[in-house]
Amino acid sequence: MKHTAYIKTVLGPIEISEVDGFITELFFVKDPYEIPGEQKTPLLEKAEKQIKEYLDGTSRGFDLPLAAKGTEFQKAVWETLCKIPYGETRSYKQVAELIGRPDASRAVGMANSKNPILILMPCHRVVGLDGKLTGYAAGLGIKEQLLELEMTYAGR
Incomplete structure (x- = not known):
């Protein structure tokens, strides 16, 4: 239920x-x-x-059971997102390389856009190859705020 x-x-x-x-x-x-x-x-x-x-910056991770519906590829991407450390980012290309599909940057982007569990599966930590912010289901403003929050508290 x-x-x-x-x-x-x-x-x-x-x-x-x-x-x-x-x-x-x-x-x-x-x-x-x-x-x-x-x-x-x-x-x-x-x-x-x-x-x-x-x-509020008093915690950097989550201890919650997650079950996202998606393809095996999407699940591989989402699992990799959960391994990106708090306060850090990876490019779509880096995520593609981490899942063993170095030519799948665009597919990684599509998988991110289908992420059903924002924040907990931190797709906001994935940026363009040049470090610029790209797409986020909740909007780039929210993505920017999440990254700024993590950067602010990462050094503590």
Whole structure:
């Protein structure tokens, strides 16, 4: 059964979902005036606590069970995202090389665009080869804020 909760954050409202004990979705709500009732579970409460700690700089990682639906290639990309250290970035090319597909930079970008669990599977840490910010499902402004937050707290 799917349960959904909504988290108010400094970056805007987030919707997070759990199915059978795994986080399956996390995204920013575009229209905060249309937030339906929520169905918090212990896992969603734990996720909320960890996300708030991450956003206020008191935590750098997450200890949550994730289950994203996608192709094997997408899952390989998403698993690699989770290995990019807090406060660091990798290029699409570097991620492609890390999964053993050095010519698949564009496919890595497409997999990032399909990431159903933003922040927890940190696709915001992937940038263009020249270091410039490129696409993010929640918008480049949010991506920039997440990277700035991590850079600010990484040295502590």
